[in-house]
Amino acid sequence: ETGVTQSPTHLIKTRGQQVTLRCSSQSGHNTVSWYQQALGQGPQFIFQYYREEENGRGNFPPRFSGLQFPNYSSELNVNALELDDSALYLCASSLAGLAGGFETQYFGPGTRLLVL
Amino acid sequence: AQSVTQLDSHVSVSEGTPVLLRCNYSSSYSPSLFWYVQHPNKGLQLLLKYTSAATLVKGINGFEAEFKKSETSFHLTKPSAHMSDAAEYFCVVSEKTGANNLFFGTGTRLTVIP
Numbered sequence: 001e002t003g004v005t006q007s008p009t010h011l012i013k014t015r016g017q018q019v020t021l022r023c024s025s026q027s028g029h030n031t032v033s034w035y036q037q038a039l040g041q042g043p044q045f046i047f048q049y050y051r052e053e054e055n056g057r058g059n060f061p062p063r064f065s066g067l068q069f070p071n072y073s074s075e076l077n078v079n080a081l082e083l084d085d086s087a088l089y090l091c092a093s094s095l096a097g098l099a100g101g102f103e104t105q106y107f108g109p110g111t112r113l114l115v116l
Numbered sequence: 117a118q119s120v121t122q123l124d125s126h127v128s129v130s131e132g133t134p135v136l137l138r139c140n141y142s143s144s145y146s147p148s149l150f151w152y153v154q155h156p157n158k159g160l161q162l163l164l165k166y167t168s169a170a171t172l173v174k175g176i177n178g179f180e181a182e183f184k185k186s187e188t189s190f191h192l193t194k195p196s197a198h199m200s201d202a203a204e205y206f207c208v209v210s211e212k213t214g215a216n217n218l219f220f221g222t223g224t225r226l227t228v229i230p
Binding site for chain 2: 002004033035041042043044048056058090092104105106107108109110
C-alpha cells in the first residue's frame with residue numbers, strides 16, 4: 001500500500017452531469033498528479049498540483065479542473081460529463097525536492113467512473 | 117517530446133521460466149524511466165526506476181531492467197516467473213524538466229501458465 005487514498009471507489013453518472021473525485025496524498029508528499037486510464041490503455045496525464053497551483057497540464061479540455069488544499073489533498077472536477085469520460089481516474093503523490101525535481105510518484109487505487 | 121513503445125501487448129510464459137518485457141523510449145532530455153505493475157482492480161505499483169545512476173536497476177519481486185542509451189531501450193526481466201507475476205506492466209518515461217508528468221506505454225499483459 002502506498003498511503004495514497006481516493007474516494008469514491010466507484011461512481012455512476014449520466015451525460016452532462018458534474019463529478020468531483022478526491023485524493024489524499026501520502027504523508028510528507030506535497031505534489032499531486034491526476035491521470036485518466038481508459039479501458040485497455042495506459043494512464044494519461046491530466047494535470048499536476050504543487051503548492052496549491054496547477055503545475056502542468058496534459059491534453060485535456062478546461063472542463064477538467066482541479067484543486068489542491070493546504071494539507072496537500074486534491075480534487076479533480078469534471079463538468080459536462082461525456083460518455084468518453086468513462087475511465088479509471090488515478091491520483092499520484094510525490095515530493096518536490098529542494099532542487100526543483102520531483103521524486104517518484106506513488107499511485108492510489110483509483111476511482112472508476114462510468115458515464116451513461 | 118517523450119514517448120514510450122512497449123513492443124508486446126501480451127506475453128505468455130510458463131511458471132519458472134524467464135520473463136522479458138520490452139520497452140523503447142524517446143526523449144529529448146535526460147529521462148527518468150520506470151516500470152509499474154497493475155494487478156486487476158488494483159492501483160499502480162512501482163517496480164523499479166532509473167534516474168541516471170547505475171544502468172542496471174534492481175526492483176522488487178526479483179525484477180530488474182537495464183538502461184541502454186545506444187538502443188533507447190529499458191527492457192524488464194525476471195529470471196523465473198511466478199504465478200503472482202501475472203498482471204499488466206507499464207513502461208514509463210519522465211523528463212527531468214517541467215511538471216515531471218509521466219508518459220505511459222500502452223502496457224504489456226503478462227500471463228503465467230502453471
